[in-house]
Amino acid sequence: MSSTSAPDPSSPTHELVVVANRLPVDSHTLPDGATEWVTSPGGLVTAMESVMRTVDSGAWVGWAGAPGEPPAPFEADGMSLYPVRLDQQDVERYYEGFSNATLWPLYHDVIVDPEFHRTWWDAYLGANRRFAEAAAPVTAPGGTVWVHDYQLQLVPLMIREKRTDVRIGFFNHIPFPSVELFSQLPKRNSILRGLLGADLLGFQRESDSLNFVAAVRKLLGYHVEGMTISVPGLGAAPVREVEVRTFPISIDSAAVSALAEDPQIRERAVQLRHDLGDPEKVVLGVDRLDYTKGIRHRLKAWGELLDDGLIDPHDTVMIQVATPSRERVDAYKQLRDEVELTVGRINGEHAPLGRPAVSYQHHSFDRRDMTALYMAADVVLVTALRDGMNLVAKEYVASRPDLRGVLVLSEFAGAADELRAAVLVNPHDIDELKSAILRALAMPAEEQEEAMRSLRHQVMENDVQNWAHDFLERLEQTGRLEGSSAPVVRLTGDAPSQAADVDRALQEFAELPRLLIASDFDGVLAPIVSERDAVHPDSKALGALRELAEMPGIAVALVSGRALANLDAHTRMPSSVVLVGSHGAEVGALPPWMQAEVLDQSALAMTPEKEELLASITTTLRRISRAHPGTEVETKPTAAVLHTRNARGRGGINATESALEYAVTLPDVTVTPGKEVVEFSVVHTSKGVAVDALARASAADAWLYLGDDVTDESVFAEAGERDLTLKVGGGDTAAGLRIADTDAVREVLQRLLALRQQRG
Template sequence: MGRKPATGKVNRMDNPHNRLIIVSNRLPYRIEPDEREGFAFTRTVGGLVAGLEPLHAQPGNVWLGWADEPAGLDEAGRARFERALAERSCAPVRLDERDAELYYEGFSNSALWPLFHGFPQHTRFDEEAWEAYVRVNERFRDAVLALARPGDTIWVHDYHLMLLPSLLREALPDASIGFFLHIPFPDYETFRMLPWRRELMRGVLGADLVGFHAYDYVRHFLSSCRRIVGVENESGTLFADGRLAQVDAFPLGIDYVRYRDAARLPAVRRLVAELGEEKGHEGCKLMLSVERLDYSKGIPERLLAFDAFLDRFPEWRGRVVLVLVTVPSRENVASYAALKKQVDELVGLINGKHSTMDWTPVDYYYRSLPFERLVSLYAASDVMLVTPLRDGMNLVCKEYLACHDGGGGALVLSEMAGASYELHEALCVNPFDQEGVVDAMRRALEMPEAEQRRRNAPMQERLARYTSEKWAREFLDAAADVKRRQAGLSAHLLGPTSAGRLLEAFRGARRRALLLDYDGTLMPFSDDPARVAPDARLRALLQQLGAAARTDVAVVSGRDRATLESWLGDLPVDLVAEHGIWFRGRDERTWVLEEPLSDDWKDAVRPVVADFVDRTPGSMLEEKDFSLVWHYRMCSQELAERRVIEIKNALGDGLADRGIALMDGNKVVEVKPRGVDKGHAAHRWFRDPAYGFVLAAGDDRTDEDVFEAAPESAWTVKIGDGPTRARYALKNTGEMRALLEQLAVACAEEDAEGGDGASPGAGRRDVLRAPATVMPRTRALARA
């Protein structure tokens, strides 16, 4: 699931011609009252702001987020406030007070935050809060649309705005839209608890690129894509509503140099020395814990582990101090107030139990700390405890390592933090295993400095290399690469000019091959697949083309061999049945099995598919020699979408072991042998150097294998819209038939002239004087 390398990429951060609109819940400034001006701006700290600051600073780029106008401003003050925001390249989104409360505290932080962190007991599902969440996301959409220009990249951040990508996609179908989730994405069984799970999945899938901090979150998201909205993926690439999108992991880094250099400042060094004096005993070691007050951070569990550590290893009493820094958070929420009370009581309990006249085991701070003070704590600490119960990334551990650049210091890190995937040299612990945490505390305190340096060095090297700025750069480069891949899958409509070139190439080739799908290409679809027999006009067309001296025609279909033989077996065409399993040459009367295959698996799979037929009115089961097909063209759309997800879930996990695979077609799900497809079958013609002209045409996912396998010189044509690997597209079967009629006319003229068409220019004038019944249809094609 690694990222595909971008080809010929332009560094998005160095390109002034492409503007970036950053969209997050809040602007990167804290806006506070000021007696003189009426307001004051303070740049907020944190990984997101640090990572995006170089981008935000570039001319033209804009940061859009929720901002409340300071109270008490007169008209002149409001005008100054607007100018101050514009000078800082910020665009405010203003929210109704009630909507803001329901959207932020009600849905974002009472439903999504606890559920995504694995705390369903703290989750509250409220319809009114959901409706406010929808309205606020729509308000953000309107604000973005007021700013957006063609060519802009829009980067949406975090769980507050999960509906926004699809809202923007509806209004700006060609825009470059990225989405990044900065918290964990839960497993399917947890996520499915959310009543609005489908809406959120569809919302995020409006983005071209969806980013997470860790591959586990990617895996969980892709599982929900399949099981909730029926969207499959291949190595993180998926097609949502006919549009290619990519899902990948981009672990957020820090501004490593800033923390490393700050730890070396004289003022910070003085603070470090002062902290050493405050320890109370010579040789007393410092353990540090810095967390925002939240139940996901495991602060009570950390305190209980420290209490158990002092009980189990009494020799450390008086020799270690735990500095506990807890940053206030959501103080008006009852569950957070209860958590604060619990932490206060535990600190009091531990200090009351273990303190001596000259030593207090827990030094407790309930406040935010200035940057220099925080860095000094990092630099002075012998051990860093980062043991959240669940965390999307956690940058504190990275900041600690940067402040110890080239030196010692022991990191105890939770396996449940996203950072653990990068920092595996740390002492990694299960935060729910108290004995394991206690033992890690002991190991960290007793670890020789040489081992500390040995563990830290590779982590520090990685962090210095993969900074927050590189994180942003890689995400935007990947987003640009997705747009290039989308462009590569967007076929040009085959209009008169390109149709003329095709006909010229056809006439100039000594030998030609036409590989044609059947359903949706030569004949339109029908609710009843059995009622799509070729009409007389199509049979006459295939007869004329197949009988031409220099032209070979092959119908490459998913149909069973008996049907193809009854419909087309008397015509001079090659036949490929069941997506490449069976082949019958034009001059032969027997079918050849392309590879030795078994149908033993059918007995296990057939009852499952039959059960879905029974439960889905309008669907049907078709059984071929080596495949089973579930057709749902006549089902209601809503029921069909749900059943497709269910049948994939019912069959998906156990198929690989049997050597079979699920394949999506046009209103069908087919179970067939793995590794057998139309592309493999088409190699019979593609690898034959005698063919100077090859045309391959098809309409659905099964034909993409042919387009992918085709040589660059081949003319590949997709029938219908949507992304494709084909070079060209036609709108419907009528246009495809019109194109084949032109080729048939060329064949008839060659036969009448008795020539071999060896000259590439032969018949060039005839491109413009094809019969009137043919050319009007071709002119109706949109221009390439």
């Protein structure tokens, strides 16, 4: 797979987007210094290649494998690839740290002790956000996003918060632990909520699915019916149903079986046995060098069989392939030392001259050599202590069209649920493991053939392509499109739009007869400050708005999250400028020419029940605030607001998490997370609703809106063809154009004023 051109900018979105920790390609430097991208080996890549051929446009979001600045998006074999940036610190804390030293051991039954570090969680959170930010804007409207594995468990919810119009699936390739073990994980509820952003959650084994559902029921208290979880929305947002199902992954069975028929590979298998001294029996273990794979248990059993004289090293040789893995992590360094010491002891005590008792291979083999090894082996030992699936077992079966060979398989590997004709074993019981090895070595040809025929039927009929298609078909049935309440992303990143594009849009807008010009306040007309009452709006920007408000055919409004009285105090605008506070819940005085009856005041009425509810919310938010120094609670006529801008350390993140957990218990409240703020409103409205009403009340031909916050996206989403939307600052947005800061806002308003004056 070689890189070609960048994705066509005229087709920036894709029907299916796969999100995984790594891209499906590895970079190779050619002799002339150029970079070539070559397809990575692996079952997921194989599965997705077949799926991508069935969609009009497919994309893959992942890390390119090297820390630092990522390559630009490019295409390979008809798939658009979007590299995600990971710095060296991300690699150490997000990948080696939280993913592989916290989650991996915890999810594998705490075979080694997991480490918990808060800085690792911070890196995990940040990296997951980066993957989500890369995936959300490149997914087509109504498209599908498929997120993979434990490194990205927060991504489903992060994408859903940006794109409620897409279907989201998540597949966990490793085990999911019992609720007792999972409960040890700091930020456990954040992980569960992140996963529940998906429409469909897939696991390898039925026990994994049941463990997840039990964790949701116990730790989040959500309603569960069978394998369907009812996920409450924030406040008044509707309940979603998330389905949990089991999808055991497989391999490209036909391709592996075809390799076994290759004459060169058959010859290589014969040569391998000859190189080992033509023993009567060859026993093979193939694993990543990982403490979950049971390599130490296997070697212990093998050593004892040699010690007991039950295996003659002149007649039987063991090959142990231990592919290098995570060699920077201390637990893996220790494991390698132990394995190599054990192999050395066994060979020192039992190896005949010129032949090992254990042939230890600490390196990778390509697919052809691996198939030859499988064909040369009379017995393959898969003794994982805990494994999501273990594809070595399936690869061995697919490599034996001759119906010979014996698979010894741990009952703690996911493959044991399907490959029932294998010799199943508890690898923790060394005596049982020794007996299983002896049974396998002595198994008659007829019994081998009967078992292998059953195993091959299972593996050949259920390949990785079927796995992928089964998952996506189920997701198609499960994903319930909600009618996007979150706007479709039009702009990503931080770079401002070209000045010429902004000016051209202003010129076209200024030519329309009747206009509404509306703007947010904080972060737009006034720079963000830590003390809300110390805010200093740009006097020239306010002056331009005042002048515009006095011109015929123009209505001007300030639409803010601040309470109406507070907004009035800080702007001192004339009555010709409409003030809208509390995200649309409070509307100030209207000019006499504006059609007041268009504004639906009935929705703004506070009842005694709403007053009581607001008081209860305020009390709870103050309790959360007291637990996180630096946070504070603001009260408004129709809302209570938790501000976290001045929180200390991780207090802001933790307070926000507590507030959002509380939010799902309030079915009659509108909850709006913003920039370091969460607002709880007992009146159901939004800035988008307010601007739409103002546009109708002023009979505007088009409107312009300037905003910088998440709460402004509800306005941007309402924009029609002639409306002009400007995002102030960075971040994904539904706005049509982006400007840099409050200085740029002043320039836009002054330019619009000049254009309107020229028009006369």
